[in-house]
Every structure is written in C-alpha cells, then in structure tokens.
Amino acid sequence: MEENRIMFAAPGMQLMDNLEAIPGVVVKETTQVMDAVMAAVGGAYEAENKYDVRAMPPNVNPGREHGEAGAWRPTTAQLDALPRVYFVEEESNCCLRAILAAFGGLNLRALTLHFYFGNSDMYLVERPCKLGGCCCCPLEMRLYQNGQQKQLIGAVIEDFDNYCARCVGCCCLCIYKHKVLVGPTRDSLVHKYSVVNSACCFGRVNNCCGGTCCKPSFFIDIVEPDGSLAAVAQMTYGGGEGCADCCRCAFDFNNYILPFPPKANHFERLLLLTGLLSVEYAHHSRTGGEDNGSDG
Template sequence: MSTELPGAVDVVATARGGAGPVAEGYEQQAPAIQMMPGNLEAIDGVVIREVTQIADMVLQGVGIPYEQANKYEVKQLPAGVTAASDFNQPGWLPSKEEIKALPEVFFINEESSACDRVCMTMLGCLNLRALKLHFYQNNQQTPLMVDRPCKVGGGCCCPLELTLTNNGQMVGMVVEDFDNYCGQCCAQTCACTYTQKVMVGSSRESLVHKYSLVNSYCCFGRVNNCCGGTCCKPNFFIDVMSPEGKFINAVQMTYGSGGAEDCCRMGAQMNNYVMTFPPGSSHWERLMLLTGIMSVEYAYHSRKGDENN
C-alpha cells in the first residue's frame, strides 16, 4: 500500500539528513534504541507515555496554577503484544522500564505559552490551550508538526481541532465530531461520550474521514470505563471506529504496572496509551491516528486546572 502524500517529504530521511534543535528535556536513551522504520506500516503499533515531570506534581500539590509544557515518548509496540479491547482481556500493563527499553518511534515536545498555561489553569480550561507539537527522532527535529488552536468545543459551535503538517504540507486533521449538533450535545451531556474524527488530506477541501475515536466515560459506552486507567481499574478504552460506526479496535489507556510512581502519575493525570494499528491502514493514516490520540489526551485526559476546587 502506498504511503505517498502529495507534497510530502520522507520523515526519516529528513531527520537523518539535517541537524535540528534538541528537544528541551529530552532524555538520552539506551544504545538499544533504534531509528524508526521507513514507514509506520512496518510496525504493529505504538506505546505513548507522557514523560513524568516532578515539578508539575509538586506545584499541583501546593495549589500553584502552573504546568510545564508536556513531553511524550512514543515507542514501538513489542512483537506479539496487542492492545486489549475490553475488561475480559487483561491487556499489557507496562512499567516505565519496559517502555523505555522499547525502540523509539518519536519524542513529542509541546510548544506553548507559559503565560497562557498559567491563565488557563486559573480559569479551569488548561486542556483547551493553544499549542504546537514537535516530533523528534534520535534527538533531531523532524518536519512533522501539530498545530492546535485554542477552541472552546463543539457545544459552543467551536469544535476542537488539530492539524498535522509535514514540512509545511497538510497531512490531515483531527476534528471534534459535531456534524449532528443536537445528537453530539446529547451524547456529551447525557452519556459522557466524546467523538473526534480522524481525517487525511492535503487541504481542508480534500479531507477524507478515515476513523473516529470515541472517548466514553462511566458506563455509557461499549464498555464500562468508570474509574478506568486508575489503581482501581487499570484500563480505560478509547474506541477506534470506522466512519460508518463499525468497531475496529480499542486504544488502551493504562495505569501501568503499579507502584508509587504510577500512583503519583495517575494523580497528576500523566498517562500511558497502548495502540495497535488497524490492519491495512497506511503510514499516513497511522500517523493521523497517533495525532488523534494526542488530541484525545489533551482534550479529555489532561488537567483542566480546577481539580483542586
């Protein structure tokens, strides 16, 4: 299956060829870490882990309205491991050491205004902040970048959205699904269910809806996610659906293997995700699904800033 996109530049070749700025706070990994394969079709899935930032935990604990820019490790899913799709499957609960030992796919670094983060934390809408996400490989910046404007949400007729570009050329968008305004308002307010569309295309006019990501809280979705992703119930499931509404698989947001650090990370809303790519999906579709999980992470599974109120 072709991974070509009009105007696109090979990510790995660019990362290897030119020197790029080093991601702030990037931790040097073990020598076993390898360069990502030429395209994402060569791997079965990824593990996404928000980097632990102790300062965030301390500041949150004393009630100071500040959060550092987020950082994420994206690693190759081990052979033979797939994300669980319901609570009947135990799923993989990786430890920090297990994740760090995996081959690197990307390191993702958030760029956002510190002033914005402080103000929006005080207002209780930190999760809606404007930001950019820069993708790194082997400590060098790639041409991939996510742009996320500040949007208040589809309920206010301003749906959340992210745009992924490669060397300035649009790859696709992730947009909060509000095509049916009344239906989605009811789903969010009555069933605690939030849906985002994953679309691929080189312009807004050419976007093609490839997948939907359904984030359902409590007991209203396909599975009962109440208390999911915590020490009480280690997994929370985000459904990957076809545009027609057919279930494909699930992304497993997991508490981890347990221990004091995982407990602290849970309290600070620093998450792990295990994602198996849909069979037959292209490189760019998989890249957009990764972007979609970042959208879901920021919108629904990160701090709003009013947690201590």
C-alpha cells in the first residue's frame, strides 16, 4: 500500500514497512532523566517508556556467544545514525505506575504500546496487568494491526504449559521463556518461536553480569518449537568508552540487537520484536520498591 511507504534520510538506504527487507533491528530505549533520579532515590515514579527501533545494517555479525571474534558492538552514536523503522511509545496509567513502583511490581504494569511508522500509528500492543506464570497468571502481550477495526496479528505469552517444570526453570535456573504465537484469533494462535531469557549460568551461554561493562552482551535465544536455535538477540552494553553507556546500564535504559530468523515473514518478525519488548518489561526494567524495608 502506497500510504505505508516511507523514505529514510540515511545515505543509500530506502525502507518500507516490510521487516523482511532488513536482517534485523536495533532497539534503543530513550533515556529519561527523571526516571534515573527516581530510581536513584527510590521514588515511586516511572515515566512511560519510549523506544527507537532502527534497521540493523546488512553484513554485520551481532554474535551468538561471549568473546566471539568480529562481533558487532555499536556505539550509541552509531545506533543513532541508523535509519528508523518504528518509534514505540508506551501508554499507561500514571497512578498505577506510581502504586506498582512503590511496591516492587512496576514491571508487571498494564500498558499499550503504539508502533509509529512515520506519522502513522500502525500497530498496537496491549498488555494486561498480570502477576506472572508462577502465580498461574502468565504475562501476555497481544499485537494488533491498528485501524478503524483492530485486527489481531498474534500474541506473546509467558510459557507455563508445563507448570512444575517452568517453575523450576524460573526459580532455580533463572531461565524464562515467552512463546511467540501467530494467528488472527485467540483460538487459531500457532506457536512459531520462543524467546528464552537466561539470567544466570544455566542457559546456552553464561549471562552472569551480561550487558554490563564487565561482560558487554546478554544473549537472548530465539528458538523453534522443536528447540533448535533460530537466532540470537542480545542486550548490549555498547561499544563506547565514555560514562554514558555506564549510566544507561545502571538505570536500565537498555539497547538490544535483534537479528531475524531468515525464514520469518514480516508479521512473525514484528511479533519477535514484541517478544523482545515483553522480555524487556518483565526481566530487564525497573521493578520499583527500592525503599521497602529501608526504615526498619
């Protein structure tokens, strides 16, 4: 459709709203000073998140394990120079954010994410407030094509199909899985991929201290339903030498590199981006509750 096309100013690059035309995306959470201040002092405040989604350059190797030779480690300046694909903006209730920030449940908040393509609000992600799979209430994000009538594209749901095994995986091994499901109705959803966030040393790679100055990358596996590895995303500390990367890391303003599985179509890639944001909110963002018990 002609109205969905957009030209980017980056030299030599021209993109449409077609994720099949690019090998992957880079997601950068925008820095918000008030959030950093409130996190430092334990204040019950959190601004609505905003993310820049930019096209990953062709012919770069983002890497699949620690210490891989030739792995791409872009600086903040390099990320900012990449052509924008989407701008993602959160819409959520300020009072709910304040309450959850006070009690340590900020990462569970209900929200809507708007995917802007140029000036068009093209896609919506709806996330209800849920306690998580260990409480028999798995986290969920639903992706819709925006318009006069919303059309479901698919969903990302925390994987707790085998409750006992997943509780052991989460509580003992620090391995969290989110299923990427594609379909126009809830009854027709088909499991296409899983996003696996291993926060410790029991996953495919040792992610302890990953995404920091001690270990630049935190790897997040994208696997097929049969368990085979399809792609590897990462939360990256950055390749800069200044204090900006350190400050962004300390206050959970994260950068992600998401290579797409080559066979994934546009909507599956869009759902993988949703899955990455689901992992970001659930496991790599501020939970709040920093002052709880400090006066005791």
